[in-house]
Amino acid sequence: MADLRTEYEVGQKQAEVDLLTAEKRTQQIVIYAVAGGALIVGVLLIFLYQNNREKIRINRELEEQKWQLQSLNKTKDRFFSIISHDLRGPVAAFSGVSRLIKHAVDQDHREELVEVADDIDHSVSHLSGLLDNLLNWAMHKQGHFPNVPEKLLLNQLIIETKNVYKTMAESKQIALSVS
Numbered sequence: 001m002a003d004l005r006t007e008y009e010v011g012q013k014q015a016e017v018d019l020l021t022a023e024k025r026t027q028q029i030v031i032y033a034v035a036g037g038a039l040i041v042g043v044l045l046i047f048l049y050q051n052n053r054e055k056i057r058i059n060r061e062l063e064e065q066k067w068q069l070q071s072l073n074k075t076k077d078r079f080f081s082i083i084s085h086d087l088r089g090p091v092a093a094f095s096g097v098s099r100l101i102k103h104a105v106d107q108d109h110r111e112e113l114v115e116v117a118d119d120i121d122h123s124v125s126h127l128s129g130l131l132d133n134l135l136n137w138a139m140h141k142q143g144h145f146p147n148v149p150e151k152l153l154l155n156q157l158i159i160e161t162k163n164v165y166k167t168m169a170e171s172k173q174i175a176l177s178v179s
Contacts, residue, residue: 083134089164090127096168097123119167126164 097120104112155178162176169176 086130087127090123090130093119093123093164093167096171099171100167122163126160
């Protein structure tokens with residue numbers, strides 16, 4: 001009976017040892033699973049961090065490009081404002097010239113018509129020059145033409161500008177002079 005009892009107790013101890021071994025194995029599996037999960041979460045966090053940094057960098061670049069585009073738009077708007085102002089003069093001169101032509105025809109003054117024709121030639125020449133400059137600028141911006149600076153004779157430029165506005169001034173009875 002003692003052998004049976006010993007065998008029974010040994011069997012119980014063996015069952016306890018087996019149970020503890022199984023619990024230890026279960027704990028090891030849980031530890032490995034938690035460690036693996038932590039590793040996956042860590043890798044995921046690193047990936048999200050890098051992705052977030054990349055998004056921040058891209059947003060900064062986009063913001064910088066936005067400001068550059070706004071600046072370029074302001075420059076373009078200012079440029080078109082200047083161009084429209086410069087083109088308005090010769091076109092307004094045509095309006096004055098047409099009034100002078102009507103007046104010269106009504107009064108049958110041929111000499112004035114010849115003078116008006118000369119004024120038209122000057123205005124057309126000036127307008128053509130402005131349009132050529134605009135075209136050259138646009139082509140330069142597209143990289144088609146190199147910039148070739150040239151010297152300007154300021155007195156000649158002032159006289160040409162006066163001639164552009166002369167007809168309009170005369171039609172309004174305004175005297176222009178260059179000193």
